[in-house]
Amino acid sequence: VSEGGKNVVVVLGGPGSGKGTQCARIVDDFDFVHLSAGDLLREEMRKPESEYGAIIEEAMKEGKLVDPDLTMNLIIQAFDEHDTDNFLVDGCPRDMSNYESWNALIEAPGIARVIGVLYYACDEQVLVDRILARAAASAPGEERPDDNVETAKKRFKTFRDLTLPIVELYRDKGLVHSIDAAGTVDEVYDETKQVMVELVN
Ligand code: UP5
Numbered sequence: 052v053s054e055g056g057k058n059v060v061v062v063l064g065g066p067g068s069g070k071g072t073q074c075a076r077i078v079d080d081f082d083f084v085h086l087s088a089g090d091l092l093r094e095e096m097r098k099p100e101s102e103y104g105a106i107i108e109e110a111m112k113e114g115k116l117v118d119p120d121l122t123m124n125l126i127i128q129a130f131d132e133h134d135t136d137n138f139l140v141d142g143c144p145r146d147m148s149n150y151e152s153w154n155a156l157i158e159a160p161g162i163a164r165v166i167g168v169l170y171y172a173c174d175e176q177v178l179v180d181r182i183l184a185r186a187a188a189s190a191p192g193e194e195r196p197d198d199n200v201e202t203a204k205k206r207f208k209t210f211r212d213l214t215l216p217i218v219e220l221y222r223d224k225g226l227v228h229s230i231d232a233a234g235t236v237d238e239v240y241d242e243t244k245q246v247m248v249e250l251v252n
């Protein structure tokens with residue numbers, strides 16, 4: 052789609068809105084690699100040799116955001132690990148400091164540009180139920196530090212106060228495609244697929 056640099060579809064939505072689930076479906080049908088900022092941070096957190104493990108875990112437990120430059124550097128490393136030009140960046144940028152860091156470290160040097168934003172919209176109660184169901188089903192060692200009622204509330208607050216304004220910024224640029232995230236996985240994917248077809252054509 053673009054000359055040089057990666058094409059990025061940014062994927063945003065509240066905690067549990069299905070960003071990861073929908074991205075997994077998208078990569079089956081489209082030539083995109085899925086990068087979840089949260090997964091990259093959790094992977095870094097679990098490396099015994101990482102100097103950032105404790106600060107990542109602390110931020111996640113509080114539903115706060117990790118230092119943006121750390122997140123962007125993990126994303127840049129992940130871009131380099133894949134021989135493709137098309138990426139879904141799931142869960143980032145999610146506040147103004149992420150957005151500024153994204154622009155300074157990724158867009159300005161021409162590493163990548165945002166060609167569209169998928170925004171998964173959903174009522175919080177539906178999302179809380181999904182998060183708690185996932186927590187109950189997670190295997191030992193795979194538990195997330197943030198899948199509990201108390202942290203979920205903080206994640207929602209962070210989402211409302213800090214991430215929604217970024218969705219609005221992208222909306223002003225004409226990049227946002229809102230998708231109803233409350234239906235079944237298949238229903239949500241039908242809508243997602245239509246948007247992706249538009250974006251790649
Ligand atoms: N599920 C999914 N779709 C469903 C549907 N349509 N119907 C019924 N169930 C559905 O889905 C959540 C659960 O719901 C799953 O069990 C799924 O099967 C089911 P999932 O696809 O995982 O939703 P997702 O939106 O990816 O939810 P997630 O919990 O991953 O969202 P968060 O945004 O909270 O988590 P993320 O990993 O992005 O971030 C975690 C933390 O990392 C943040 O709080 C923050 O502390 C930190 N972070 C940063 O600091 N900076 C970043 O840039 C990114 C993260």
Ligand code: MG
Binds near residue numbers: 070071087089142
């Ligand atoms: Mg996710």
